[in-house]
Structure formats: structure tokens, C-alpha cells
Amino acid sequence: MASVLIVDDEKPVRQLLTSYLADRGYTCVVADSSAAARDRLSAGSFELVLCDIKMPDESGLSLAEFILDSFPGTAVVMMSGIDDLAVVEEAVQLGVYGYLVKPLERNVVLICVINALQRRQLEIADRFHRKNLSAMVEARTAELKRSIQALKKAQAELQRSQESYRALMSNLPCAVYRGTADWSLQILNGSLEILTGYSAADISRLGLKWPDLIVPEDLEAVKAATRLALAGDGTFVRQYRIRTHDGRIVWLEDRGRIVLDADGRIAYIDGVFFDISAQKEAEQKITRAKRQWETTFDAVPDLIAIIDERHCIQQLNRAMAERLGVCKQDAIGKQCFHLVHRTRQPITGCPHAGTMKDNREHSLELTLPELDGHFLVSTSPLSDAAGHQIGCVHVARDISTRHQAAEELRHAHRELAQLVNSITSILIEVDAAGRIVRWNQAARETFDLPEEKVKGQLLKDTAVPWSREVVLPAVSACCRQGRPTELSDVGFTRTDGRDGFLSVSLNPIQEEGRKCQGVLILAMDITEQRILEAQLSQAQKLESIGQLAAGIAHEINSPIQYVGDNLRFLRDAFTDMARLQRACDQVVRAAQSGTVPPEVVQTAAKTAAEVDIDYLCEEVPVAVRQSLEGVEQVSRIVRSMKEFSHPGQEEKTFVDLNRALESTVTVARNEYKYVADLEMDLSAELPPVPCLPGEMNQVFLNLLINAAHAIGEVVSPENEHRGTIRICTRPVDGGVEVRIGDTGPGIPEKIQNRIFDPFFTTKEVGRGTGQGLAISHAVVVEKHGGSITFETTPGHGTTFIVRLPVDSKQGSHYGS
């Protein structure tokens, strides 16, 4: 604050003023006289002197005069108790700053002080200005001269600069603009028309603003960029599309700065437009190409990876990532062997290593249990722009299916070969030229000819020990006609030198619509089968004989029993009759001698009574007759048995079926006689029929026994009811018919279609093999070309009908 010198000869005034001013922060110095004031003034400078007018040594006015003269920068305010206007005028003349009338009031004093100080400040400045003005004018004039020169120079430069600026602006490959907050803008280095195709007139006519040109879908991004710029330092870079007047789409890059006014509102926007359409197009092309490439890369089902020289995966496609069970990001940078094979180093034979070494493609087929497949892995070298090899493109193709198919095919081939060798049938394949191309193990064993001896040979040139005259023409015919052929009972020589039989089937090898390419000969050694068949047939015959044996034994035992009994009776009778004869002789001799003693007659009569001659006379002829009958019965049975079984009869002969049936019912009598009566109605006109008598008798026997068993099911000892078996024969067109009917329960419908099946039987276990009807069917149909059928009525009985052709060659007529 300003320092104030208070000059008054009265001490209370000095104290009062000091207290007023010190309170307001002024520095106060006091002087009780003018002289003291002069001392004080010379000792230091004061901004203000409060000076009493009336002081003993020197008047205040004089002091004021001195101060104003000597210290022009010091303001002086006079104080006096004298309210004398002249004095005041004199003081004002002196140039004092104020005049205070005692008694001094505080506020008046302070206002006067403040004013005086203020005025002093102004006067000091004024004084300073006035003192410097002329110098300034001079200096300014000179300066002005210099400025004018400089200005001229600058003007020239500016002009140049402007020209180059204009050139620059017009040369710039961009449009520089200034925009305003209302989105109107002005192109500074060209016209909007060049950029947009809209003339200024168009714009004003259409009332277009810049955003109206922006492609609507980009607008939001533009605004967002603006907001972003406002939040920051005002600079922005934005890319968007505008639609020009002629409808073109132009990509712009818009770089600039938003300038704000003092109020923080957008003052203007300065910026440049770059037409980046071409760049954008190129970019889009690249993006599209990249996307296409990536899509393709990912779409390939093969496992593709780009692997660098350190085996690190640089890129991989989706197939690979999925197969590995990782996401791409996780796989990239990993070492492929670690990821794929879970090993610490590349596997042996790794094609990648190979390619890295020789810069060529490599491939490897391998099964990867980790990836559950079999793969063909190929690696192609990958170089950078400079041609340095930087890695490989690694393609793994899952060929599991193909591999498996190939494996299966190989397996199938192996199996086929094994099968061909392991089948017990002989399998020979000849090509169209008749050359043997396949010759299996069974062929080798059956004919004792190794494959290497016959393979490639013509079938007709080989020494296969079969009936060549049967097989070879059949093979040629089969190939020629392309039709399968069966040859049964082809004779051949077995390895032990004995004769055997083959069952041969010939099958043409032929693809749809093509010529026959060969013949597959399948043959089976059926010698054992033929032997077994013969044995089985014999066995069945034995079985039926055995079945009959008990009955036949009974049939024979009965007559033997009574023939024996009768003979014993006849023996005894003869003894008795001889004895009687002797007694009678005695009578005769006595009569001849003339006298007949009564005791002789008596003896004779007694003997006659003893031997019961009447009984003997009655019984002996009957005994003889019945014995002869018995003997005849036995002979008949024995004869029938012989006829029935026809031992050794292998060929078909013409047989009187009536007679055959008679002998069959004779031998089987015991099988039915307890349950059934027999009715026979045999046609006298029946022609002889060619057949195997033994086998045909067996058929009749089977049917007869079945009939008896059927009746046995419905008759019982309690009701003493008997059934009837009816056998009749009659000639029919081209053959004969034999009907054997029973009065049994009939055949239930549900088994009617099974009764001719082998081993099918309704009888309890141990009673019959279940083969009877099956064999009968085989004999009638297959061996005789006849038919065997039945008619059945449940509850009433069944009739089997056998039809046999007279001419066995026309047997198909009866085939069922």
C-alpha cells in the first residue's frame, strides 16, 4: 500500500490520522513541522502528504509548494481548520490534490486519500505519456516507413504464396472444404459439382445438405465419428459413401478437424475429402478374395495346414481344427507333431521334413489312431516372395473309407480264395477258351492233380479222371448256350482206383448282356452219399422188416403151434389106431380060423372104446386138413416175405401190383388184424406197372401200417369196435391207381402239409422213425414218376392215393 506522510503540529491530529490510515493498510510517517517534513521527504519517497496549513515554522502552503515542485510524483492534500475559501483557492492553485476541513471525519479523510492517490496515479501516467509522445512519434514514423517497405515485400510474397497455394490446392488429389454446423459445406479448392455432380444451383434448389448425399447406411457411422471427434481434440477420419448426382457411388475418406468457438459450439469444420473408391474397390476385392480363399480353405474336407520350417502350424483349415478337436487359434503356433501325433519330435518318415530338405512334394500314407483314420499326407513347399522356402502346405486326406474298402476287398479276396479252397466241393473255373483258371483244393485232392499242373491248360487236355465224354460236351454247351447244367452221377476214378460218382453243376460266367466268359464247374464226390443212400434204403427196408418180424413170427408161430399139436395128436392117434388095428386083426384072424372067441371080440370092442375111435375118426381128417392149411399158411407167409422184400431187385420190372399188395397184406396181417378188417377190391384189368417191387411194397406197407395205426387210435378193446382198411386198385389213364383207406381219425388240417416231411411223425417216440411217408413220397414221385396224395375227412378216415404211370418215361404226367 501507499506510504503517507502526515504533517501537523498538533499531535492528536497526527495520531488520529495515523489511526485512520493504518487501519486501511497505509504506511504512515508523521512530522510535527515543515522542517521535519522536509527531513522526512528527503529521507524517503511518499505517495501522499497530508499537510496542515497552519504550522509554526513554515506554512503548509509553502511546504506544499516545495513538495509539488521537488517531488512531482507526490500527491498533497491540505488540512486546515480554517474554512477560508481564499486559502483553499491558493492551495488549489498550488496544485494540491485535496483539501480537508478540520475536524477531520474518518470517511471523508479516507475518500479524499483514495481520490488523491488515484489522481496522483493518473497525473503520473499523464506526465509520462506527455514526456514520451514526441519520441514515440518519431520512432513510429521511422517504423512506419520500414513497415511499408516490409509490407510491400510481404505483399509480393503473399501474392506469390497465394499463387502457389492456389496451385497446390488445385493440384491436391483431394477436396479441401470448410463446413459449418448446419452441415453445409464449401469446397475450397474446386467445386462441389466436380465431386458430387450437383451444381451450386442444384444444391440451393434442392436444399441439399451434405448428409443427403451420404449413402443412408453409412450415415450413422459418420455421425458416430463426429461425436467421437467432438469428445477428443476435434480431429476425425471417416470413410463413407456418397451417391453422386448421376447415381454413382463414391467412397470418400473425410479427414479434418472440428473447430469450436469461444462458447464451445461448432464454429466450422475444416477437412479434406479423398476419393478412395478405387482403393475401396481394391480392398473389397482383396477382402472378397481372402474370404473366398478362407471359405475354400475351410470348405476342403482334407486336413490342410501351413507349417513352417520349425514344424509350427501357421494356419490350418477348419477340417483340421475340427479333426484335432482344437480351435484354430489354439492350434496356430503349436508344433504339428505335438498336436497331431502327441510326440516330442517329428515322426519317422514325416513328409514335411522331406519337403523342407529337398523343396519337393512328399507324401506318406499312415494310420492315425489318435485321429481315428487312415490318411494320405502330402506336403508341398511354400516359399516367401523372395523365393525362400518358409514352410510347407500340408494336406492330409482321410482315406479311411478307401483304405478300408481296399482292405475289405483284399480281405474278401483272401476269404474267397480260402473259401474256394475250403469248400469241400470241387470248384474248377474255365475261361471261354476252355482254359482252367481256377482249381481248388478239393479238385486237387479228388483228382490228385496239383493246381500248377492244370492251371492254364485246356480242360480237354488235362488228365482229369472223369467221364470226359459226359463232362466236356456239357461244359462247351453250357458256355455256348449260357445256361446252367446239372450232371448227376458222373463216373470218375477215385484216388484209390475205385469207381466213384460226382454230382456236377455247370454254371456259365456271364455278365448282364455279355457273352459267356467261362464256366464254373462245381462238383461233389457223392460216392459216399450214394453208398449211404443205398444203406439208408436198406436200413429202412430192414426197419420195416424188423417192424414186421414180431408180427410175422406170430403169424408163423401160430400155424407151427397147431401143426405141431396136430402132428402129436396124429402120432398118438396112429398109436391108438394101430393098437385097435391089432385088436381087430385078432378078430379077423379068429374069424378066418372059423371060431371067434368072445373075449377077442370083447378085447377089440374095449380097445375101440379106449382109443375113442369115433373121436379119432372124426378128428384125424380135420387135424390133417388143418395141418396142411397151417403148412400152407406158413409157406404163403414165407413166400410173401420173399416177394415183399425182393432181395437183390435193383431194376424196374413189370409188376402185378395186385399181387404185390396181396403179399404186403399177408406179411403185415399181424399189424392190422387186431384192430381192423381188410377189404380188398383189386381190379382184374390192372396192367403191369414198371417198378422197383421191393421199394413199392415198402410204400404199400408204410401206408398199410399207417392205416392200422390210425385205426388203432380210434378203436379200443373196451368197445370191441373194429375199423376197416380198404385197398383198391384200378387202371386210370396212362397208369394205375392204388387207394389205401382207413377209418381212422383223419389228418388234422394243420399238419396236412407236413406229413411227407422227413422225420415228421405223430406217433410216440420209438414207434417208427418218421421216415415212412417221406420215403414213400421219394419212391413214388422220384423213382417212379408217380404221385402220392391223400384225401382225408376228420373223424372219418384218410385215403392215400398212389398213382403210377405205366410208361415210366411219361411220369411227369403224375408229378405232383
Next chain:
Amino acid sequence: MDRKLSVLFVDDEPRILQGLRRMLHTMRQQWDMAFVSGGRQALEVFSQKAVDVVVTDMRMPGMNGVELLSAVQERYPKTVRIVLSGHSDKELILKAVSPTHQYLSKPCDAEQLIATITRSCNLNALLTKDCVQRIVARMDALPSLPSLYAQIMDEVQSADVSMQKIGHIVARDPAMSAKILQLVNSSFFGLPRRIADPQHAVNLLGLETIKALVLTAEIFSAFDSRNLSDAFIEGLWQHSLRTGDLAARIAKNESLDKMAQDHSQMAGLLHDVGKLVLAARLPDDCAALAKRLAARPDQGRIAVEQEIFGATHAEVGAYLLGLWGLPDPIVEAVLHHHSPTGRDFDALAAVCVADMLINGSLSADDPAQVPADADADYLSGLRWPEKAQAWQELYAQTAEEKI
């Protein structure tokens, strides 16, 4: 025998009947014969008169032989039942085993037929008491010792059944032995031989037949021991087995032929079979018998049996075995083992001596001492006491068998 033997012949073949009638014309004095052609007619005859022996065919229309004999066994048990058949149908024969006393095969000669019929009517004379006769004639199986019965059932059903084992088991049981001998000695299975060795009999029958007989025809049965003490049954078995064993040894020692040795053994085994029959069928009477014998030791068993049953166990056993057609020497030895006669050393002698040695009534220690009921002359005829030492030694060689 005061009346004629009543014999009924059944056959569906009239010429057989006529032949039989003519052949047996010579027997008309002894036999009262009837000839009918079927089972029903036969039962009609039964209803009209007593029939001692029925001889029937097996397979006949209507009622067959088995059915007829079963009916007769049930209704007329005293009648001796004989089959005369030309059949060899095993199934039918197995069914016939039970109700048939004897089985004859056609053709059968007159002598065999007459002998068989005559023998059975002779047997009838053994048993005077109707009830006993009925009981015995009705029996189709004797009871076996339960443990042996269990063994034989196990054996025939075991996977590795053996003839040897079966023979061994059968030979140790009087009931089984008797039944098996019946089957082979009667010509059920066409084995016209007199067989006395059970093992041999088993072999002849064959495994399948044995199995069928045991399992299907149930020819064996276990003793129902509720009525009798185990001690009695076991004692009887042990005594029978030992007697058979000793009788065979003595027979061998006396240089009898193999057949006679077999007869001796079998007769020894079977000599008390009558006790078995009585015990099985008349247990109350047997209990009474035991009481009487205990109370009056001085009374001879034979006499008391006569009193209670009207027959001795020897007669009952012999009757049954005779009905079953066992060889005569066996039947005779069984019949007479308490009343032997004759001077030759035979199966009867072997059984008698063995029986007495084992029950202690005869001993080499005091050869002079002979049992009261024994015939001293008979024994001396067998050269007792000269043989006493030798036989006593043989006795010592036998051992009581644990059952």
C-alpha cells in the same frame, strides 16, 4: 388130488385151440379143459367154475392176455397164470411180467406145456390153506432190503451203469434174485434155459431190459419195514446170504457140478423166502408166531407155522418159486430144507447142512449132537460126522456180511 385139474386155454386162433385140444386129448382123464377164443369168454368161464390154471395168448382182439391175467390176478388170485404166446413184442412182454407166473413161447411142445401145468398143480397141493395160497399166488414182487433197493435204483439210473454192479446187487438180495431168475427161466424173453446164477441172468437179460424191468415194470420193491423190526429183516438177509454162500462152498467141496453149485447157492439164498412172503403179507400173524416161539421155545417153528398159517415158510417159499418157474432143484431144496430126504448129496443137502451149521444146531465141536427135528439117518447118509470138520472149516471161511 380128488378132482380133475381145471385148465382154461385162451387163444383167438381157433386152429390153435383145436390143435391143443387134440394134443391134450390124452390128458382128458386128469384135466378138465376148456378152450375159449378171447378174454371176455375166459372171464365168463371163471365166473362159472373154479379154474386152477389159465393158459392164454397175449395179443388178442378185444381184451388181450395181459388184461385178462391182470383181471384174474385181481379176482382169482389162486389161479396159476401162464402165457403161451408167439410174440416177441418187448413192450407187451414187459407189461406181462407182473401178472404172469410163467411165460411159454409158441411153438411150445406138448411135454413142456404139460410139465408146466402139472408142476403148478402139484404146487397147489403144498398150500392147503386158501388164504395163504391166494396171498402167495397174487404176489408179483417180493420185497427187497431197502438199502439194496436204493442201490439198484441208483445203479440203473446212473450214467455209467454196469451189468457187473447190477448183478452184484441182485445176487445179494433174495427178492431180486428170485425175480430175475423167474424172468430168465420163464421164457418171457425167449431164453429157454435153466439159469440159477443171478449174475448170469442179469447178463442174459441185458442192460436195456433190466432197466426197463426195474424202471417201467417195477419188478423190484422195497420192504415196507414199518411192520417188522430192522433186526428181523437184517437177520433174515444176513442168514440168507450166508447160507447161500456156505451152501455153495459145501457143494463145491462135495464136488457137485457147476449147475448144482449154483442151485445150492440160490437155494441157500432163497430158502427162507417164505418168511419174507409171510412177513410182508401177514405181518400180524408173523408177530403172533414170534410171540408163540418166544413163549414156548420147546415148540418147533415148523409146527407153529403149520398151526398159524396152515403151511410152513418152506412150503410158502417153494410155492412161490415154483409158480415163478425157478429150476426144480432150487424149489425142492427150499421146500424140503426142514424135512430133507434122499441119499445123494445135492443142493438140498448143501442148504440143509449150511442152514444148520449157521444156526448152530449142528457143529463139529459136538458132531454126535444132532437137532431134535433133524433126521439123523439123513445126516449120516450125508456122511456126517465124517465131514463135520471140513464143513465147519468152510463155515469159518464165510463171514457175516454187513448190510
